[in-house]
Amino acid sequence: MKKELIARLNRVNDRIRMAAARANRNPARIRLVAVGKNHPVSKIKVFNDHGVELFGENRVQELRDKQKQLEDEQIKWHFVGHLQRNKVKYLMRMSNCLMIESLDSWRLAREIDKRARRNNRKMPVLVEVNIARDQNKYGIMPEETLDFLKEVAGLEKIKVRGLMTVVPYAEDPEQTRPYFHQMSDLKDRANSRGFELEELSMGMTNDFEVAIEEGATIVRIGTALFGKRDYE
Ligand SMILES: *Cc1c(COP(=O)(O)O)cnc(C)c1O
Numbered sequence: 001m002k003k004e005l006i007a008r009l010n011r012v013n014d015r016i017r018m019a020a021a022r023a024n025r026n027p028a029r030i031r032l033v034a035v036g037k038n039h040p041v042s043k044i045k046v047f048n049d050h051g052v053e054l055f056g057e058n059r060v061q062e063l064r065d066k067q068k069q070l071e072d073e074q075i076k077w078h079f080v081g082h083l084q085r086n087k088v089k090y091l092m093r094m095s096n097c098l099m100i101e102s103l104d105s106w107r108l109a110r111e112i113d114k115r116a117r118r119n120n121r122k123m124p125v126l127v128e129v130n131i132a133r134d135q136n137k138y139g140i141m142p143e144e145t146l147d148f149l150k151e152v153a154g155l156e157k158i159k160v161r162g163l164m165t166v167v168p169y170a171e172d173p174e175q176t177r178p179y180f181h182q183m184s185d186l187k188d189r190a191n192s193r194g195f196e197l198e199e200l201s202m203g204m205t206n207d208f209e210v211a212i213e214e215g216a217t218i219v220r221i222g223t224a225l226f227g228k229r230d231y232e
Contacts, residue, residue: 008225030216034054035221038062039229055075078218079101082104083108100112104127109155112157126201127145127162128164131183161198162200199217
């Protein structure tokens with residue numbers, strides 16, 4: 001298993017580098033978040049031992065279980081899924097949960113601010129944008145994003161570092177390009193209004209190369225690293 005995982009990691013890193021080269025981008029400005037949901041911690045351990053610096057989970061309970069099993073490993077986490085307000089406190093207590101990538105409502109923002117204050121930290125977040133206006137997805141609507149950023153800027157214990165999106169799956173990843181392009185535009189527009197957004201988290205197994213060509217600074221990759229998820 002270990003050999004196969006390392007081979008997959010090398011392949012993903014190569015593909016990231018090649019996509020960056022095509023877009024004349026510095027590959028050092030693209031970070032990999034390895035999303036290990038539904039996979040055992042043994043795989044996370046292998047990747048952690050072989051240079052992967054960030055891991056993502058989309059469920060708080062699973063993240064807490066894994067953190068407990070990986071206590072000695074010094075894993076750095078990003079939370080990437082829809083976050084219920086009553087679970088925020090658990091993330092705020094984990095000093096190695098470095099970012100919430102999925103801020104998708106004002107009420108969640110207020111709860112993060114409150115719990116961050118209580119834990120004496122300032123929480124880095126990304127604002128999740130529903131760029132495809134998909135009924136089945138979470139996220140702030142694109143046309144509401146600038147107003148939302150302005151409101152969140154008033155919360156002392158939240159630091160918005162950028163934007164994140166999950167685009168609809170497309171057989172041909174080229175079809176996702178317009179969405180990624182719109183995300184880049186939105187980030188540029190925000191920055192021209194005085195915000196300081198550095199990160200664009202976009203692109204998953206199916207479409208991360210297109211996302212990188214359009215400006216992704218964080219790619220969240222599960223299947224291409226861990227293999228198929230086993231949902232029983
Ligand atoms: C599962 C998940 C990913 C990774 O998906 P793959 O297609 O397996 O690479 C990325 N982002 C989020 C928010 C996820 O839930």
